[in-house]
Amino acid sequence: MSELKRLHTVTLDKDKCIGCASCIKRCPTEAIRIRNGKACVIYDKCIACGECVRICPSNAKIPSYDKFDIVNNYKYKVALIAPSFYGQFDDIKDINYILTAFRNIGFDFVYEVGIGAELVSQVTQRLFADDKLKKPIISTACPAVLELVSQRFENLLGNLLPLLAPVDVAAKLAREKVAKRGVAEEDIGVFFVSPCPAKVYALKAGCTVNRNYVDGVLSVAEVYMKLVTEIGKLDDARNLSEMGILGLQWASSGGEAAGAMCRKYLAADGIENVVNILEALENGSLKDVEFVELNACTSGCVGGVLNVENPFVARARLRQLRQKFPQVGITLSETGKPTSYFMAEKLPEHGENTFGNDRTLAFARLLAVQEMYKKLPKKDCGICGAPSCTAFCEDVVMGRIPADSVCPIAGGVAATGGKSDG
Structure with missing residues (x-):
């Protein structure tokens, strides 16, 4: 098992x-098995999408994250707030x-991840104008999608x-300000206050950075x-x-694609x-698309399993809030940062093959x-x-179960093809 995959973002309350096997049928990478009547995860296959947490009727899947007390390990505490x-x-x-x-619960500085989202949108527009990227371009904002592409769709890595x-951009900028x-x-x-286990994994593992800008x-x-x-x-607020609206709209599916200012885009959640x-992109059946925004959670980040509100209700609330925002909060020119500042320091490579x-x-x-x-059968x-x-x-x-394991509905036929002695 790779060191990164030792970061277990979902555990089980046995x-x-x-x-019941609900989770094994819904996992997109077939990372879950039922052993001795209980679910277990093959973490090398897990992409931390949280689908098993969402689907479990017994609430037995537990997403991992840092407990709030961790903030007390630092003298100066910064909170990164996602638009969702x-x-x-x-x-x-x-x-x-x-x-x-x-600020009232102990943080010294608050920074909006939506600012990072706005800047990523503006850099994306710049890259489109340069016209040097392989199309269709696939968004890398959802870490579960990154992991999925790495594992199952290696032909799309390019x-x-x-x-x-956006959260990494926001973390870099916040650190510099402080x-x-x-x-x-x-x-x-x-x-970072995370809506999903995939972002917990990505920030802990440093999936696109060479150093972790987030401490918890x-x-x-x-x-x-x-x-x-x-x-x-509160009687009043600072x-x-x-x-701006450009950053706020990233909370819901389609927000990033709209911010990229690309006419031929597709957004799926x-x-x-x-x-x-991804299957359609890989087999070439999806054509005439230049930008693809993909979110593992329903409706986008508002649908993350660490949230408290129904994603459709949350999305409706955000739509109402849009009226209070300017179109863009911060521009690239105001930051004084070059395009290279926003480039991924590394991108996922093809994960280990199923058979090594x-x-x-x-x-x-x-x-x-x-x-x-x-x-x-x-x-x-x-x-x-x-x-x-x-x-x-x-x-x-792969040796995960004995070689003479029996298919329960195949009349005693063992996996190796012979009759079971039982």
């Missing part, structure tokens, strides 16, 4: 898990009340937009509970927001729809799976604990 966060609150006419409340995610105030680097703690990743749900009371105590679009990176061995394993598969029922008959064969070949 007492709650009933082994504002949609969690009812009856908020001015987001400055939310930003001010962050289409990825080579830019930092440092200019004379705060020592080691005293600065930067914390908090849950929207936990921070929300702390803020609600504080907002109710004017802290610098974001929900992991199953994302997979369908030794080509000879991988080919032998593939042939073994194909032979084994011929002897199975091909019903993909999940009774064996794997999501499909192919996955069952892969588990045998």
